[in-house]
Amino acid sequence: MTVLFAQILQQETDLNMIIQTLFSFAFIVYLFYAQRLQSLQMLNQIEATLRRLKKIRDEARGISINAINEVGKPGVDISAKVDRIMEFISIPLTEMDPYGIVDKLDHYLKVNHDIFEAEVKAIAPNAAEVERQNLENLVGLTFELNYIYKAMRHNYLMGKKTMNIYIILQVHMILPLIMQLVESLTVGIQATREGIPIGDSVGPIVAGRLMKDYPKRDISKEMVSAEVPFDGRTLIVMKAKGPGGTVGTPDEAIMTALNEKEGKVKIIIMIDAAGKMEGEPVGAISEGVGAAIGGTGKEKFKIEEITVKYKVPIHAIAIKQGMEHTMAPLVEELAEGAEKAGESVKRIIMDYSQPGDIVIVAGIGNTIGVGQ
Amino acid sequence: MMKTHSQGGSAPPVTGITASWVNLAIIVVIGILSLVSLYFGFKSFIEDQITAYTYLLIGALGFAAIGYMLFRGGRPSAQSKMDIPRAEIITTLECPKCNLRRVRDFKQGDYVFKNDEPCTRCDGVMIISRVNRKKEPDKEKKQGVIE
Ligand SMILES: [Zn+2]
Numbered sequence: 001m002t003v004l005f006a007q008i009l010q011q012e013t014d015l016n017m018i019i020q021t022l023f024s025f026a027f028i029v030y031l032f033y034a035q036r037l038q039s040l041q042m043l044n045q046i047e048a049t050l051r052r053l054k055k056i057r058d059e060a061r062g063i064s065i066n067a068i069n070e071v072g073k074p075g076v077d078i079s080a081k082v083d084r085i086m087e088f089i090s091i092p093l094t095e096m097d098p099y100g101i102v103d104k105l106d107h108y109l110k111v112n113h114d115i116f117e118a119e120v121k122a123i124a125p126n127a128a129e130v131e132r133q134n135l136e137n138l139v140g141l142t143f144e145l146n147y148i149y150k151a152m153r154h155n156y157l158m159g160k161k162t163m164n165i166y167i168i169l170q171v172h173m174i175l176p177l178i179m180q181l182v183e184s185l186t187v188g189i190q191a192t193r194e195g196i197p198i199g200d201s202v203g204p205i206v207a208g209r210l211m212k213d214y215p216k217r218d219i220s221k222e223m224v225s226a227e228v229p230f231d232g233r234t235l236i237v238m239k240a241k242g243p244g245g246t247v248g249t250p251d252e253a254i255m256t257a258l259n260e261k262e263g264k265v266k267i268i269i270m271i272d273a274a275g276k277m278e279g280e281p282v283g284a285i286s287e288g289v290g291a292a293i294g295g296t297g298k299e300k301f302k303i304e305e306i307t308v309k310y311k312v313p314i315h316a317i318a319i320k321q322g323m324e325h326t327m328a329p330l331v332e333e334l335a336e337g338a339e340k341a342g343e344s345v346k347r348i349i350m351d352y353s354q355p356g357d358i359v360i361v362a363g364i365g366n367t368i369g370v371g372q
Numbered sequence: 373m374m375k376t377h378s379q380g381g382s383a384p385p386v387t388g389i390t391a392s393w394v395n396l397a398i399i400v401v402i403g404i405l406s407l408v409s410l411y412f413g414f415k416s417f418i419e420d421q422i423t424a425y426t427y428l429l430i431g432a433l434g435f436a437a438i439g440y441m442l443f444r445g446g447r448p449s450a451q452s453k454m455d456i457p458r459a460e461i462i463t464t465l466e467c468p469k470c471n472l473r474r475v476r477d478f479k480q481g482d483y484v485f486k487n488d489e490p491c492t493r494c495d496g497v498m499i500i501s502r503v504n505r506k507k508e509p510d511k512e513k514k515q516g517v518i519e
Pocket of ligand 1: 472493494496
């Protein structure tokens with residue numbers, strides 16, 4: 001090697017020329033093709049992610065089909081029907097004239113929900129209600145994964161077709177966020193398949209613990225409530241009807257309860273899972289005011305509207321968790337958080353109401369794996 | 373379309389970007405050229421300082437470019453650990469009469485607040501008080517959390 005180098009170095013001037021030419025050449029190439037190289041590199045990374053996403057989607061589809069065959073016993077091949085559901089489209093409302101949009105959204109969401117329910121019922125005719133609700137969640141997750149996959153593929157192919165760095169860049173920039181979203185969905189597959197409580201179930205757990213020894217009634221669609229005596233007060237405790245995977249209709253339940261009591265309710269306490277900030281511990285409790293409910297905002301609007309009408313204050317209890325916990329099987333910190341939140345509920349009742357008052361306690365969230 | 377009523381929040385960024393062969397080829401070419409350039413820089417230092425500095429500068433820039441390419445967009449991860457994950461789930465049962473507590477593996481059909489099985493110590497019925505994921509031994513140590 002050294003001999004070779006020594007030989008080379010004897011013709012130093014020639015080599016100098018060659019090296020210099022090479023460098024100049026590389027510089028010129030880079031000057032003109034840097035952007036293209038960068039695009040290719042980004043496209044490669046998008047493609048790798050896309051391939052992974054496809055694998056996850058296919059796996060989720062397989063799990064869904066197996067689950068439907070197992071609990072729904074359709075007796076025929078349902079894979080084509082599952083594929084049809086996965087391609088389901090739901091055309092969003094126009095918001096050109098926002099007047100009355102909440103009622104339109106309410107109607108739109110109900111129709112969506114009913115059709116999805118009917119489709120799952122059709123492919124799993126022998127599933128009990130609880131199993132069917134869990135299947136709806138499972139197929140829903142598969143649907144979402146498929147949608148994300150298709151959207152990503154669209155953008156990837158668009159980028160490849162145009163080789164436009166700005167199109168590619170936009171997809172590339174959101175890749176980590178997309179994979180984060182995908183990860184938060186995939187952890188829900190096991191939970192919905194087997195009916196395990198998830199991070200979002202903490203609200204129903206708190207409510208369920210308060211109401212479990214008292215007679216229940218159906219207060220609105222997929223919602224149960226119980227009147228619970230507590231230190232001279234009457235609590236109207238409500239949650240989605242478990243243990244199937246549903247969020248129920250908390251807005252309608254609160255509206256019904258308030259109307260029935262003609263607004264003579266001292267306070268409303270809402271318990272919900274809420275996103276934590278980085279650095280905050282999982283299962284931490286925050287107390288505050290306001291309608292603690294996520295989702296489309298339709299429920300929040302309705303609850304705010306009725307509480308303004310009757311001038312009832314809403315206390316909020318948030319159980320903090322990361323995006324990766326919301327649909328994943330409940331972690332121990334959150335199970336403990338739900339117990340702590342139960343103490344918070346009792347303290348708020350003692351602090352903000354007197355004996356003889358009526359208090360509404362609503363556990364908000366998906367009640368999968370949580371009875372009452 | 374799985375519905376939850378959780379209120380939005382932020383979550384940690386996920387790195388999972390793989391390096392491509394294009395990247396690798398460019399790095400290798402620039403690396404070799406930079407090395408040769410540095411060599412000539414040192415070689416000609418005594419005779420001609422201006423040429424030497426030029427070579428050294430080119431070599432250093434080459435390595436800087438490699439560093440930039442390697443560390444931009446995250447380190448290439450060897451294998452994706454993303455598939456559909458399965459967690460170990462445990463069920464905790466409690467007897468409301470004698471407060472006996474028992475933990476067992478989760479069975480399909482278990483749900484929180486279900487009246488499950490007769491108590492082994494008294495004539496009460498055990499109620500499922502918790503269904504949760506088994507705590508994994510702390511894999512990652514806390515790295516300088518600011519509280
Ligand atoms: Zn017992």
